[in-house]
Amino acid sequence: MPAAPDFPPAPDAVRPVRALISLSDKGGLEAAARALHAAGVELISTGGTRAAIAGFGLPVKDVADLTGFPEMMDGRVKTLHPVVHGGLLGVRDAGEHRAAMEAHGIGPIDIVWIDLYPFESTIAGGGDFASAVENIDIGGPAMIRSGAKNHGYVAVAVDAASIAEIVAAVKADGTTSLALRKRLAARAFARTAAYDAAVSGWFAGQVEDGAPARKSMAGSLAQTLRYGENPHQTGAFYRTGEVRPGVARAEQVQGKELGYNNIADADAAYELVAEFEAPACVIVKHANPCGVAVGRDLADAYQRALEGDAVSAFGGVIAVNRGLTGADARAITDIFTEVVIAPGADEEARAAFAAKKNLRLLLTDGLPDPLAAGEVFRSVAGGFLVQSRDVSRIAPADLKIVTRRQPTPQEVEDMLFALTVAKHVKSNAIVYAKDGQTAGIGAGQMNRRDSARIAAIRAREAGEAKGLAHSLAQGSACASEAFFPFADGLIEAAQAGATAIIQPGGSIRDDEVIAAADELNLAMAFTGVRVFRH
Incomplete structure (x- = not known):
């Protein structure tokens, strides 16, 4: 293991003088770029991002002007250069690092804002193999990791929330704090890990490796929960890259914040109700269905499902496989219900549910396909189990x-x-x-x-x-x-x-x-x- 550089603890406040920005999604770019420029931060960029910043009428330097090398090989090679990574990795207060930077004309880079090539959206949209490979970012993750490693001096943004925190800090007193940079570094490493997990998982699927030697899971925080299964346990809800209609992608229209058990039960109910072609209703209590029925319409299906076990249904989760009408909603609200999840609800239905202010109403963009292949996970002490989804019929x-x-x-x-x-x-x-x-x-x-x-x-x-x-x-x-x-x-x-x-x-x-x-x-x-x- 190499020895740590001989330098004092990182400073709490760093006044940024240079920012490197490279984005696929330009949303929010103009406001952030103007704020950084107004704070005296020099802007450095590449390709389309550099052109966009210039189009805002702001001065911006091309990375090629720093490295002395043009962008080449269809953009595959542009930032992988000592001038870039030296500016990110150089420990400003370490004598040897400072001397090397001065000797080779390497200026410090204090802010990095990179959102990576859109690999996940490319594969989610059904992109072919060649398109997916071209959307595997190399330089972006390398710069993010370099900046995050050197968080003693560099603030790294990998999303809109991160750059907003940096801009707010710079506007406040012209500096970034060590606490902020550490928090952003943790977020940055999580982002590159998730990106690599998406790439490795996709590639394993391409070569039909059902049990690769290493398997990664990644998720983005959807919600911090009040607690887990019980009040003395912590809990959080994460979304994975799987595009499957259900509780993870649902819009919560009304009601109290979802809890750990609500989410688990809503998922169980929705996966079951999607199995039926006719109008259907599923009532779940503690992860098990207590009543299931099909009917002429949803109101009829609900009443028939309720008849199966009205005692257990109290305080349960209800899933239906059609858009809800006002009549459906009025029937469902006859007893206390924790959650209703459906593919849609008309205005009359929403108004009926609104009278039950604590009821959580979740609306999705469709039904999950019970025959679509996928993987399900379960944790065990020291590991996790993976199996294919049960698509038997x-x-x-x-x-x-x-x-x-x-x-x-x-x-x-x-x-x-x-x-x-x-x-x-x-x-x-x-x-x-x-x-x-x-x-x-x-x-x-x-x-x-x-x-x-x-x-x-x-x-x-x-x-x-x-x-x-x-x-x-x-x-x-x-x-x-x-x-x-x-x-x-x-x-x-x-x-x-x-x-x-x-x-x-x-x-x-x-x-x-x-x-x-x-x-x-x-x-x-x-x-x-x-x-x-x-």
Whole structure:
């Protein structure tokens, strides 16, 4: 490891004399450039940014005038030069550094404002391989890192918020403080790390490397949360580069600030409701759906979803897959609801929600595609797990009927509806459903029999709430997201009123389970696909 330069601690206040600016997005450039010029800061720039500053009528020096080398190779080589990086990295109070700068005519650069080539937006917009490669910035990250390393003297801006802080400091007393420069340096290193993560992740995908030797994740802060899952835990919400409609990209129209659990539940609800073509409503409580239904319209779907478990729905999160009308909003606001997330809402709906000032209304720019490939992450101590998103979808033709009794067309429809819901329920999961409506859901139990029992309790209570003499699960289909290891869970489902069973199959006791189904005159289908959700 090289020895640290022999210099005193960095000064608190640095009066900037030179700023190097290179931007892809010129938004805010004129105001910042004028403010820096007014403060006596010399402006240095390249290419289009230099032309823009000159167009404002401000004096600006081209980097080529410093280096003595013209911009070349289609702009790939312009700032990678000792005069530039010496001006950024030189420790002003270290004798050897100062002597080298004087000997080689290297002037200090005290402010760097660079936003990098638009690589992320290029790939998000579907740019081809060559376009993506050309938008990999080399000189920009190098200058940002040089300036951030030498934060004892250099203030680095990588976004509009950063340059605004620098301009405000310079306007105040003509200097930047060490505390500001440190804060900006941390932000700068995070930006280059995120940029490199985007490039490396994209490149791994191009060469179809599903498990690269090193994998990076990056996100930009969307919101500092009041707390995490519990009040004694800190929390924050970050957006990644994935362009997927949902809670991360939603506009919060009204209501209290979103909490950690609100965000997690809204995501779970929206991902499930996007699975359905017909008007649908999903009610989620603590990461699990408690009621799911399709209907003639959203108001009808909501009422049917609520019937599945009105007790659990209180204080839940509601997701729908259509734009909300006033009638929909009035129906939804009948009970206390934490969050509503939808692809849109008309003015009448917004007015109805506005009467519930604490309700958070989130509107997105569409629905997530349940069949679109992607990755999901989960942290563990000392690492994280990565897997592909579950994009499985079972069609009637995929079913293998293993019982003597064949399911009716209605039972097939009910089985597939129940399985779609079960895919989004924490394991072990059992879902009873009939006529596009969940009757009972059992989630997160240590054995499948207990999940079947809990779902049966919910279905019985739902039937009672409707004034029925029988359980809502009577004549329903039962979905299990993994195989029945024993016949006991299936027997519980039959006792609850289910007449058809859908499950992956694959247990060493499949024959025993099939025999039990035949004895109970159930129709049972195997899918061959497990859809665990831990």
